[in-house]
Every structure is written in structure tokens, then in C-alpha cells.
Amino acid sequence: MKKWMQFLVLISSITSTSALLASGGIDGGGGNTMTSVTNAKWKAECSSCHMLYQPGLLPERSWNKMMSGLDKHFGENASLDAATRDEITHFLVTNSAEKSTNRRSNRINQSIPANATPLRISETRYFMSKHDEVSPSTFQRKSIGSAANCIACHKSAEKGDFSESQIRIPR
Numbered sequence: 001m002k003k004w005m006q007f008l009v010l011i012s013s014i015t016s017t018s019a020l021l022a023s024g025g026i027d028g029g030g031g032n033t034m035t036s037v038t039n040a041k042w043k044a045e046c047s048s049c050h051m052l053y054q055p056g057l058l059p060e061r062s063w064n065k066m067m068s069g070l071d072k073h074f075g076e077n078a079s080l081d082a083a084t085r086d087e088i089t090h091f092l093v094t095n096s097a098e099k100s101t102n103r104r105s106n107r108i109n110q111s112i113p114a115n116a117t118p119l120r121i122s123e124t125r126y127f128m129s130k131h132d133e134v135s136p137s138t139f140q141r142k143s144i145g146s147a148a149n150c151i152a153c154h155k156s157a158e159k160g161d162f163s164e165s166q167i168r169i170p171r
């Protein structure tokens, strides 16, 4: 192979590897990083008050219940027009925890009793077992606010990456 051709091959393999990493492709299946999915309406409407919660964090029945009660969403009115609501609901339920092959999504789902429909990830048994060493006063720090603010400690939370190397608890 000519030198310049080797260079081209090298460049294209680097680009495809980083594209795969950025999309969560390598670890998106059975691995630890949730398959990172996105939808423009979801991004626009569900990130104005808090971080974006990946669909793989809750089962379908939770998203359905949440999306049908947006006028009373944790004390806020987060209502949407019907078309936008339906599109976002479809996006959330298509990618929900029980449909994922990802290990973390599956564990979240398995930790929820069949007769329960939690609206909070932070109230699932999986969440509680993973955070039993974080004290309530830490969650209440000004820099954090509540357990719902995943991104305060998990820098890549919006991409579904909760790996230990991405955790930094602010003071």
C-alpha cells in the first residue's frame, strides 16, 4: 500500500471508532452504558426544568402514566399540545427500560414490582441500592438539590452513561 493510502485507511478507522463511541454503540448493547437515543421534541420540551432523562431509565407503564398527567407533573404544569405529547410518548415507550438490551435498564426494570408504576427513577429499588452510600444530606446540597438531579454527579447522565469514571460529587 502506498503511504498516502495507509494514511487514509488509518483516518477512516479512527473516525468510525469515535462515531461508534459517541453513539454509545460499543457499550450500548449488553454493556453498562445505556443506548443513548434522542428525539428533537423530547430534547426541546423535557429539558427546560431539569436534565434529560433517557427513556431506558423507566419502564413503558411509567412513561405512559407520566405523559398522561403532564398538567400535574411533580407540582408543575408541563402540558403539551396533543401531537407533541404523542410523539414524545412514542419515543419514550419505544425505548423504555424493558425494551432495552442494556444491563442497567434491565436491572432498573427488574427492581420494580409488577404492581408498581413509579414516576421517579430515584424511587426505584435499583436506584436506592446503588446510592445507599450517598447520604440524604449530600443529595440536599445546594450544588445538587435532589436525587433527581443525576447530572450534578454523573457528568454524562444525559447520554445514559453512569459509569464510575464519570462520577464527581460536587461540594
Ligand code: HEC
Pocket: 045, 046, 047, 048, 049, 050, 053, 073, 074, 076, 077, 078, 088, 119, 120, 121, 122, 123, 145, 146, 147, 148, 149
Ligand atoms: C415545567 C417544568 C418541567 C417540565 C417542562 C418537565 N418537567 Fe419533569 N420534573 C419537573 C420537576 C419539578 C420534577 C421534580 C424534580 C425533583 O424532585 O428535583 C420533575 C421530575 C421528573 C422526573 C423524575 C426524576 C426522578 O427520578 O426523581 C422525570 C422522569 C421527568 N420529570 C420527566 C419529564 C419529561 C419526560 C418531560 C417532558 C415531557 C418533563 N419531565 C418536563 C418539572 C418539569
Ligand code: HEC
Pocket: 057, 104, 121, 122, 130, 131, 134, 138, 139, 144, 146, 147, 148, 149, 150, 151, 152, 153, 154, 162, 163, 164, 167, 169
Ligand atoms: C449526589 C450525587 C449523585 C446523584 C445526584 C446521583 N448519583 Fe448515581 N451514583 C452516585 C454515586 C456516588 C454512585 C456509586 C458509585 C459506586 O458504587 O462506586 C452512583 C451510582 C449510580 C449507578 C451505578 C453505577 C455503577 O457503575 O454501578 C447508576 C446507574 C446511577 N448512579 C444512576 C443515577 C441516576 C439515574 C440518577 C438520577 C435519577 C443518579 N444516579 C443521581 C452519585 C449520584
